[in-house]
Amino acid sequence: MQNIANGRAKMILSEGDEHAEEKVDEVVNQFLKDVKEDMLETKGWPINLSTYVVSKAALNAYSRIWATKFPNFQFDVEEGAKGPVALALTPVGGPSGLFFDRMEMSSF
Template sequence: MFQKITNEWAKGILSDVDNLTEERVDEVVDEFLKDFKEGSLESKGWPSSYSAYIVSKVALNAYTRIVAKEQPNMKVNCICPGNVRTDINLHTGILSVEEGAEVIVKLALLPDDCPSGLFFIREEVSVF
C-alpha cells in the first residue's frame, strides 16, 4: 500500500522509522483529510482510488511500528490476509473468509519470541 502514495512529504515522514511518532502519523492523516476536503488528492500525490482505504492501512502499519517500539513486551504486527472475498471487493476475492482467517490465527499464535512491529502479507514479512 505504501508504494501507492506518491506524496513525497508523507512518504518521507512514514519511512523515517527512527523518528516516527503518533503525532507525525496524525500529521500525515490530517494533511490527507485536508487535501480530500479540498478535492486535491491526485495533485497532492495521494491515491485517486480507494484513497481513504489505502491511507488508513498505511497509517495502521505506521502505528504498529510505534506501538511495537514503545511496548517491547507486547507483540504487535500487521497482516494483510490476501484478497479475501468480502463486501469491499464485491466478493470477487480469491480466498474464502476462512482461508483469510487461517493465516491471521496462525500469526496470532506465534510464540512469545516472535518478531514485532512487522507487516505480513499472508505469512511472509513484507516492507511497509
C-alpha cells in the first residue's frame, strides 16, 4: 500500500465493510479507466509496476473480505504448500505452461 498515493483507493483496499467487494471493484475499475486515459500519475496511482501493485493490493483486499465472510473456510500451511512443492519438484521435461488446481492439471 505504500506505493499507492491515491487516498481513496488506499483506504478502500486497506479496510473492509459490508460493501467492501463492490468498493474494491470500483477501485479496480477506476484504475483501469485511469490507465486508458493515461492519468496514473495525476490520479495518484503507482507508476512503476502499477498493474502488479494495484492487482496485488486488490487480491489481498478480496482475501481479507472472504476470510471475514467465510471464517470456517481455512487452509493450513501444509495443505497450501502441497501444490507449489510438487510443481517445484517436477522433473525437467515435465508439464509446463499449464494451469493446476489442487495438484491436478486443469483448464482455465
